[in-house]
Amino acid sequence: MTGQHRIVVLGAGYAGLAAARRFASKAPGAQITVVDGLAQYVERVRLHQQAVGQRISQWDLRELLESKGIQFVQAWATEIDTDAARVILDGAPALDYDSLVYALGSKxxxxxxxxxxxxxxxxxxxxxxxxxxxxxxxxxxxxxxxxxxxxxxxxxxxxxxxxxxxxxxxxxxxxxxxxxxxxxxxxxxxxxxxxxxxxxxxxxxxxxxxxxxxxxxxxxxxxxxxxxxFGVPDLARRSGLSVDADGRVLTDATLRSVSHPDVYAAGDSAVVDGPGDRELRMACATALPTGKYAADAVVARMRGREPRKLRFRxxxxxxxxxxxxxxxxxxxxxxxxxxxxxxxxxxxxxxxxxxxxxxxxxxx
Ligand SMILES: Cc1cc2nc3c(=O)[nH]c(=O)nc-3n(C[C@H](O)[C@H](O)[C@H](O)COP(=O)(O)OP(=O)(O)OC[C@H]3O[C@@H](n4cnc5c(N)ncnc54)[C@H](O)[C@@H]3O)c2cc1C
CATH class of the missing domain: 3.50.50.100 (FAD/NAD(P)-binding domain)
Structure with a gap:
């Protein structure tokens, strides 16, 4: 433990990247690591275009993130050891965290x-x-x-x-x-x-x-x-986080896991209360703001403040x-x-x- 707050973001989709970007600007002293099994960031909302042969842009995640001082680990997360606050990766050393943002999206x-x-x-x-x-x-x-x-x-x-x-x-x-x-x-x-x-x-x-x-x-x-x-990865369920019937992480009004206070969740793999007492639907339009908000909530608590509740319309x-x-x-x-x-x-x-x-x- 270096004394730096260790933040691990699981998933480099819309939610994970929005969170990482926010951390980089709001928590410059923290050690920020993003994990994704893929080396490239692909715009998921264009995959139907790719499926018919159109070229869609891709970005090298390591280059993109490391240029902003964010560490990138290309590996699939296989387990979260919540007692040890550690993410187990396939083919890469485990990562210890003080705060974890779970943003593994859907499939x-x-x-x-x-x-x-x-x-x-x-x-x-x-x-x-x-x-x-x-x-x-x-x-x-x-x-x-x-x-x-x-x-x-x-x-x-x-x-x-x-x-x-x-x-x-x-x-x-x-x-x-x-x-x-x-x-x-x-x-x-x-x-x-x-x-x-x-x-x-x-x-x-x-x-x-x-x-x-x-x-x-x-x-x-x-x-x-x-x-x-879409369905979601079963990592949260297997790791003992509180999840809904589909395996999405249950969160409170600040996107904090209801079972594990050092874990936050955003995007498709989180259950987030939305307007009209309905859960936010899986969408890029909800993944971006929830990713950004999850980072804000972590940073607020790092500074000893209670974050305001997520507001979304x-x-x-x-x-x-x-x-x-x-x-x-x-x-x-x-x-x-x-x-x-x-x-x-x-x-x-x-x-x-x-x-x-x-x-x-x-x-x-
Ligand atoms: C064809 C298509 C069109 C769409 N069009 C729209 C649209 O027009 N508007 C809209 O709002 N939404 C749209 N969506 C939905 C939108 O893409 C998703 O809701 C959004 O991508 C969710 O963002 P996310 O960050 O939660 O997850 P994702 O974008 O799915 O990112 C999750 C990331 O986690 C990584 N990951 C998963 N498991 C692991 C693991 N175990 N270890 C490491 N990394 C892992 C994945 O590789 C991925 O990079 C569309 C979806 C599709 C498929």
């Missing part, structure tokens, strides 16, 4: 549906997106899930390969959470791009032949992309519909859709600016 979730893990692709992680790009048959694709990722994936695939057939399957109208105007625009653009939509389809099995629906119908396809939701949600169209749904503070919607090229431009801004906000 594909097969949702318990048989065959998904073996036969479906995903765009949840950079590795998943590359696998889809390199191994998928390109003549026909089934995208399962009418949420934001499914809509963006279907649009991008149809636009980039106009000769292919893309079928979007979901159990409700794609974009069902948005306003009627936004939903109608999504459907119009998907249909214009040639995407076939079936919004009453419940998939109960995926196989090498295709997908099986609840009514018994088999829809043939060599390429199925599963986008119905939603503003808008952006969806790309290929490279030339998009939908921006403005939101009420509690995430309910408001009246204002931007569409078309304006929507595409707005979304691109937001994605670029998020990348800038994360990079230290």
């Amino acid at each position: 594909a979730d097969p949702a318990g549906v048989p065959g998904v893990a073996e036969h479906a692709f995903s765009v949840a992680t950079p590795e998943d997106a590359l696998q889809l790009l390199e191994q998928a048959a390109t003549d026909r694709m089934i995208v399962v899930g009418g949420g934001a990722t499914g809509i963006e994936m279907a649009a991008e695939a149809a636009e980039s390969r106009p000769d292919s057939r893309v079928l979007l399957l979901s159990s409700e109208e794609p974009g069902a959470w948005m306003s009627q105007r936004a939903r109608a625009h999504v459907r119009r653009v998907l249909e214009r791009l040639g995407v076939e939509i079936r919004s009453d389809a419940k998939v109960i099995e995926v196989s090498a032949e295709g997908v099986r629906l609840a009514d018994g119908e088999l829809i043939e396809s060599a390429t199925t992309v599963w986008t119905t939701g 939603y503003v808008f949600q952006c969806l790309s519909l290929g490279r030339r169209d998009g939908v921006i749904q403005f939101l009420r503070a509690d995430d309910a859709p408001g009246r204002t919607v931007l569409t078309g090229r304006t929507g595409a431009w707005f979304k691109e600016q937001v994605v670029r801004g998020a990348g800038r906000a994360a990079r230290p």
Whole structure:
């Protein structure tokens, strides 16, 4: 122990990097270490673009972080020994911490549906997106899930390969959470791009032949992309932190673990109370501010102050519909859709600016 406060940030996604950047400016005397299994920072919100062959920017994490005085360790965390306040890494020495920020994000979730893990692709992680790009048959694709990722994936695939057939399957109208105007625009653009939509389809099995629906119908396809939701790494659960049923770290109003006061959590792998008594949803839009806030809360307590509670309100949600169209749904503070919607090229431009801004906000 050198006397320096040792801060370890697990995960170099939007939340982890936002936290690290904040620590670097607010706690210059501390020893800050970021851990990620990947060497490159990849903009996760562009993985559907990467999956169809578009080049997306990547940054070398070591270079990025060390230029700001932050140590980077490329390794997968395998355990948190909470008694010893130590993170065990695969292939690198263990790291002792005084404060830990848990920001391991999320990954594909097969949702318990048989065959998904073996036969479906995903765009949840950079590795998943590359696998889809390199191994998928390109003549026909089934995208399962009418949420934001499914809509963006279907649009991008149809636009980039106009000769292919893309079928979007979901159990409700794609974009069902948005306003009627936004939903109608999504459907119009998907249909214009040639995407076939079936919004009453419940998939109960995926196989090498295709997908099986609840009514018994088999829809043939060599390429199925599963986008119905994300799961989280089980490291927190295995390490004895208090977690919810999905394995996300339970936090208080200052993003501190409810079971371990030297651990904070942010981003997709944290349960964070949001406006309207609802948990914040998994999003870049919530990962950035929670990462930043977690760092502020740690720094406040390092200085003997009690941090103010996290305050968060939603503003808008952006969806790309290929490279030339998009939908921006403005939101009420509690995430309910408001009246204002931007569409078309304006929507595409707005979304691109937001994605670029998020990348800038994360990079230290
Ligand atoms: C295709 C796609 C499009 C999206 N579009 C949008 C959008 O338009 N708007 C929006 O708000 N959200 C969007 N999202 C969701 C958004 O990307 C996530 O909510 C966000 O990335 C979460 O940030 P995070 O920092 O919590 O986790 P992540 O960005 O997932 O980062 C977690 C990091 O932890 C690392 N890690 C994981 N486990 C370990 C371990 N054991 N040891 C070491 N390192 C580990 C990972 O390598 C990763 O770098 C999209 C997601 C996808 C997949």
